[in-house]
Amino acid sequence: MRKTKHFYPLVFMLFLLGSCSIFGIHFEVHNPNHSGKTPHFSKETILLGELSKYRTCFDVFYYDLALDIAPESKSLNGTVEIHAEALTDFDTLQIDLHHNFEITALVEIESKRSLKYFRQKRAVFVLLSKQKNEKFSLKIAYNGKPIKAKKAPWKGGFVWKKDKEGNHWDGVACESIGPSIWWPLKDHASDEPDSMRLHYTVPSDLMAIGNGQYKGSTTVNNKSTYNWFISYPINTYNVSLYIGKFKLIQETYKGINGKSLAISHYVLEKNYEKAKTHFKQLHKHLALYEKRFGEYPWYNDGFKLVESPYPGMEHQTAIAYGNGYKNDADFETDYIILHETAHEWWGNSVTAKDLAHVWLQEGFATYAEVLYFEEKDGHTHYKNELHYKRIFIKNKYPIVVLEGRRWFHYRKNSDVYNKGAWILHSLRTQINQDSIFFDILQTFSENNKYKIVDSDDFIHLVNEKTKDNYNWFFNHYLYNNEAPSLSYYISDQGILHYKWSNTLPEFNQLKLGLTTQNKEYTITPTHKVQQFTLPKSEDGYWHFNFSNEVLFAIIKDKSLIKA
Known part of the structure; x- marks a missing residue:
């Protein structure tokens, strides 16, 4: 993001x-005069954030999400299969789904029996007994209206919008707020499924783009279902959905190891020619990142930028792009593409x-x-x-x-x-x-x-x-919220006094550069006052600069002379 x-x-x-x-x-x-205050955390936030025994007792290895999206009513009707393995013996587990949604069915697939559950905020506690290493599957049917994003992607939720031609142009971003605002799952970053299938149904005049590999579409009764397969592990806030009238741009990127990466961008039809030129810079970004960080992680699933109704988001293999085809200060680089592509690593x-x-x-x-x-x-x-x-x-x-x-x-x-x-x-x-x-x-x-x-x-x-x-x-x-602070003062004799003022004693190994009279020196401040004799310049003053290459603050402190 x-x-x-x-x-x-x-x-x-x-x-x-x-x-x-x-x-x-x-x-x-x-450094600020006062550090930031830790906010009060609601019961919902605690239930969503904590790794309680109801979450650590099982591991999800596969999701299958089928979703019928109605842009006119801004509502969702879906089912999800959760395939998991028990990590401990348990009799209750927690999944998560925003309380805007009604659960219409919750079934264990193997036994075909309906399961009892109770809800607290977003947490759904399912009464189910399993022994360690036992595999099991749940199927959940649900419907409702997801919350709208206040400022996507930072204040997440669904974005319901129309393009300039009046076509629906919708999406979702949920990194901090969590994907359980739109589908049921174990909503914690510590558990990624090994793979996932997506089936998105939309009005037939629109397309629905998801992560991973495109597996075809079908149209029945003025509705089209687009199928996608994610063949790698995915952190679940990266599972995404884009709806709109898109046009496909296909390219191939040649990777550092000789592999070919299929690139499939989806852009609004009116921006097709502009996007074909603008997105060419991506190849340079990928090349540098492969050089520095290793091979692109998702060769089997390809790469795509999808034009989105919000600025950007790093959705795995389906990055949201909404920066208006503008390059920034160097006139060659779009920072949304540059930054979000780095998130693939x-x-x-x-x-x-x-x-x-x-x-x-x-x-x-x-x-x-x-x-x-x-x-x-x-x-x-x-x-x-x-x-x-x-x-x-x-x-x-x-x-x-x-x-x-x-x-x-x-x-x-x-x-x-x-x-x-x-x-x-x-x-x-x-x-x-x-x-x-x-x-x-x-x-x-x-x-x-x-x-x-x-x-x-x-x-x-x-x-x-x-x-x-x-x-x-x-x-x-x-x-520590504060940057290391170096206190310093120059005596009338041109002696520089300096020491760390807000660090632990062990922080006496950091090396700083000191430049004076066009000569560079290395100093290693400690918690005791040290001295450095500065040469006097031709104008009769002492000139020096501390290194600009390390993150630290400086404080002028006359009391060091007396220390």
Whole structure:
């Protein structure tokens, strides 16, 4: 999911204004006077976010979703089969479905018997006894009207819209709010099905696009059913639906390993010629990501951009595109395509087990953007992109927040994007060997393909590859909301005094650059005041700059002279 838009005139203005604040945006890294408040979590949020025994007792390996969509009435009528295996003995399990929907049948497929259940908010507790390793299947019929998105994709839900020709043009986005707003399932990121089938029925003058492989359509009584098959594991918020009058663009991408990837874009008919040209840039994006992160994860299921009635979303193999065919600052790159395509590796293939660790998706995808520009235009453009993104870092909340609460607020905790990218950049400077750093990224991607991970998995790999212990680095950057603060002051004799002011004692290994009189030095601040004698320049003053390559804040503190 894309957060910020690039706007270089704003950056230029901020450079002219120096480090002052304008419209609440600061060019320098800053820490807030007060950290952000953890919100009150409702009963519904807790039931949706927690991994209770009613969820951990079973694993879903396959869904089959059949859905009849009525755009005029904005309603859904569907069935879903849930095929699962018991991980422990249990007598009750939890699935999830928004309370807007009525459940008209809930049946165990093997025994054909109706099952009793009770509902609490979105949670549906099904009374069913199974023993460990026993496989079972449920079939659920339901109908109702899904909630409308307030601001898709960030405030999720269904988007009911019409294109300029008056045709229905609809979609859904549900990363933070959860897919149980439109279909029944085990709604938790820790459980991905191994495969899935989708059957979407719409009025026959429209098309219904889903994830994965197109398996044909049938038309009966002015209704058409479009069938799709997802042959890989999928995190369930990525299961999606697009309805509209689309036209198909077919291409082939030649991958780094010689494989051919089938590309099938679906766009509004009036944008067909524009899209054919605009979407060509995708090939360059895929090539860089394959080079840095390994082979595209979904060759069997192809790739498609689908024109959507909202800005964008990383729906696996069926990415939502709604950016109006506009390139951004370099006039060659559409950031929606660039960012959402990166999610095919970070988020879709390698998936955070809980939204508390969503930086592994959003921070990595944001960093993938700047790596693209480094490859395309060189290291200077890479640094410019990073320094632009740094403007928007707020340091209000830790990067890793509470598990079990499905909490991902695109405004309050937007640092998972830009600060997440800066954490990776800062790590790169500390490792100071690109061969090791990029090996870490590619190994993390390839070793965890189609898997669920958390931050500790990445930290463990960093330590293993570097043969060093970087826990000190991640303990601060991930679990402390503030950026490391370096206090400094220059005495009348030109002696620079400096120390860390808000970090743990173990944070004494971070190396910073110091430039003075066109010479570069490396300093390693600690919690004790250290000194560096600055050479006097020809104008009689002392000039220096701290490194701009590591994420930290600076504080001028005269009391260091007395320390």
